[in-house]
Amino acid sequence: MEEAWRFADLRASGLSKTQIRRRADGGRWIRPYHGVYLDAALRADELARLRALFLRLPSEAVICRQTAARLHGFGEFAPMSRTVHVLLPAGVHRPRLRGVTIHETATPLEPVTLNGIPSTSAARCAVDLARTSRRLDALPVLDGALRAGCNPDDLAMEAISHGGLRGIRQVRELLQFADAGAQCRQESQLRLVVIDGGLPRPQPQLPVVDGFGRLRYVLDLGWEERRVGAEYDGVSHLDRTRARRDRERHNWLAAQGWRMRYFTDLDLYRRPRHVVDVLRDTLTG
Known part of the structure; x- marks a missing residue:
């Protein structure tokens, strides 16, 4: 059973604008993003809201940074963020959506799928976060990725593939100190x-x-x-x-x-x- 719908698809199914508005005003549906409706029972379900978001994103989009860290199981080790982080290849149209931060990358994307949601790999997520965070916040991210099961060799290879990007020297230095034993x-x-x-x-x-x-x-x-x-x-x-x-x-x-x-x-x-x-x-x- 579907949990989210595009406005255009609802109209194509035969619902009028009035019927759609009544279901939203009556509390059956919420509109997390412009042009997208979600079953109100899933209001607090992050995965459902992310799947709804992808109804508004280009097909090349993947979840990244803090949002991906939560999906991979080490979100509590990452710096706080109130927005959803999305990564797009350079040159792809970047939609403007409330509560969504769009990042652009020139490096190739090899996404993984987590609970039906395209995401950067755990290693890519950790390296992106660690190179763009202050030093004191970067090591916890690497620790958290290892604790969540990320392979150390994958982290090292990801750091190599990011050569020349801002902050990558910090990542390479901190990798020697990263430890899966950290608890928080x-x-x-x-x-x-x-x-x-x-x-x-x-x-x-x-x-x-x-x-x-x-x-x-x-x-x-x-x-x-x-x-x-x-x-x-x-x-x-x-x-x-x-x-x-x-x-x-x-x-x-x-x-x-x-x-x-x-x-x-x-x-x-x-x-x-x-x-x-x-x-x-x-x-x-």
């Missing part, structure tokens, strides 16, 4: 602050076992030989139940000789030098 965007950013600060490269998601070899905790970042750990404290850590568990965890780790350091968004985004100084003192102390 801020963890990747904290790791990059540490690396850029000249400190030894930490291990993400470092497991800590007890005297019987049983896994007790997993640290965001850690230097096992020096028994130093670093973690990002987000909003969830303000919860009272979570705070109790965190205190118990901290006390156990301290009793085992681990020196833990915790950082917030203030540290990460406004005073990264403080993060580096604290960890350098801890690692050398």
Whole structure:
């Protein structure tokens, strides 16, 4: 059963303009894009809205960047964006649509299909995002792509094929630090602050076992030989139940000789030098 229709197709099926308008005004349909109607029950369904969008796009169009990252499963690692991102070959007509950002490419497109939606590959999506984002946002994208199952060799080859494009040098540099073990965007950013600060490269998601070899905790970042750990404290850590568990965890780790350091968004985004100084003192102390 169809979920979206072009206005022209509805008219061709025999519906009058009045009938179409009544169904929209009555709440049965919504109009996400000019000339396209969608079953109102699918209002919150991103995939349905994307399929509706393709009724207005040229046949060469593919989803890209943040939108493609969500389809590939690493959207939470990408910078925030409120628009749908679409990629078109150079020279193809670029329609102007509310809430849609059209990008143009001169490099060949080899799209994949995800849930019926043409998209850039995971590697192309990650490289495009990483080369056009600030450095602190670029590494999380590469981490997220690897975590979602993207092949490291595909990322490297994609970076090579983008030679000469703006930001590609950043991608090639950061690929050596990319790690599939990262659990969230801020963890990747904290790791990059540490690396850029000249400190030894930490291990993400470092497991800590007890005297019987049983896994007790997993640290965001850690230097096992020096028994130093670093973690990002987000909003969830303000919860009272979570705070109790965190205190118990901290006390156990301290009793085992681990020196833990915790950082917030203030540290990460406004005073990264403080993060580096604290960890350098801890690692050398």
